[in-house]
Amino acid sequence: MKEKDSVENNEKSPDNRKKSGEKIISDNKTMSDTGKPSAGENRENKMGVMPVGKLLFTMSLPIMISMLVQALYNVVDSMFVARVSENALTALSMAFPIQNLMIAVSTGLGVGLNAVLSRALGAKDEKGVNCAATNGIMLLFICGLVFMLGGATIVRPYFEMQTDIAEIVESGVDYTTIVMLGSMGIFMQILFERLLQSTGRTLLTMVSQGVGAIANIILDPIFIFGLFGVPKMGVAGAAYATILGQWIAAAIGLVMNIRKNPEVSISMKGFRPHGATIRRILSIGIPSVVMQSIGSIMTFLMNQILIAFSATAVAVFGVYFKLQSFVFMPVFGLNNGTVPIVAYNFGARRGDRMRQTIKYSICAAVAIMIVGMLMFQSIPDKLLRLFDASEEMLRLGVPALRIISISFPLAGFGIGAGSVFQALGFSVYSMIISLIRQLVVLIPCAYAIGWVTGDVTGVWWAFVIAELVSLTASALYLRRVNRDVIRTL
16 A cells, blocks of 8 residues: 555656646755755755665764753753652653653654655655645644643643642642643754754754753753752752753754755745645654654553552652663664655655665664663663662662563664654554554553552563564564555655
């Protein structure tokens, strides 16, 4: 089964557009990451000509570094909050589903925008590139407004339905309300970063993400503990540091796009929504949003399972998510580098380059995950002590990290396959796999094991079982896409 967009791209191939008199770009200037033409030469974008291994490395490495920095500031947030109290750390764990939902919506729609824009770029469709950019801006802005409204209405009921411990509720409400009211920052940050990624300027993405993350890390202790004359704000200070870092990254991303990304016009002058473009972005983006949002539902339900054992078990689960981001974020960075390359070469009808990119990407993802597994197996106690872990947290957390990390290499294959589905417009496959892994398998298994054994340690094995099922589904869907789409090019 081929996606209809591939048919539309064939209908609007360069040859057909010439016949219809439609304006096309005869050459796509090779730009450096600074946005300047290379030695005045007119050539195709690097995503179509650079050796695949080198291309994937140069595209992905800046994103991987920037996402590692992002993972670092998430960990730093929790490390500082842990010094306030263990209940404050538990509050952040309970706030995570809402934060993850914001990230899911912004990055999911960003995936749709990235795929549509890069495909238009590969097809030399200048009008399609700019149309994708402006409609993407509109969609992400609307989503930001929705979350701001949610920050003013739903936060307290959300926490009160999970626990009656006053310190956890109040800390959680303070943190989450601030983060949601300032959520336009994360939506604009993701938007401008995706525009840069779509044209291959991932180094500039690294700059915007890195500066924003460093700002967050610097501001965290100042706002939380009241340094340099700033009032001591506790958990609320961590929230203010987070949103300020996001707004700084968004501002830098906007400037980079205006000055250094000439292939994309983000002018909203005379803008009118374009239904076909919006549908294409949403057809790819919504399954990705749903896929990532499932993680929020999973985390919420897992917290409910774990709170029956103890608040410390919830804190352990929250710490695990912070720590695993150091492993998963580089793989997600690799994913973000893979999507525009595959999408571009799909638009350019270059199946050989697509196959090479997929092979290298999946192998690299699995290798990174193996390294992460070895780290979690060897030093789990040291990792937990970064969060001022109590003896009880160490007792629960050490086996948790060791058991869950067994699933890392399996997850690496799934993430690599997911980047292919997203790039080619088959995000629904990723959504189905995520649904099966996190809700159909993980939560029922976790509940059943916990109920049968009466021991929270057994709950962690549900992650391994879920990833085994996910691996099987990912392999089957990847085989189908290769047969029906990639081999036909």
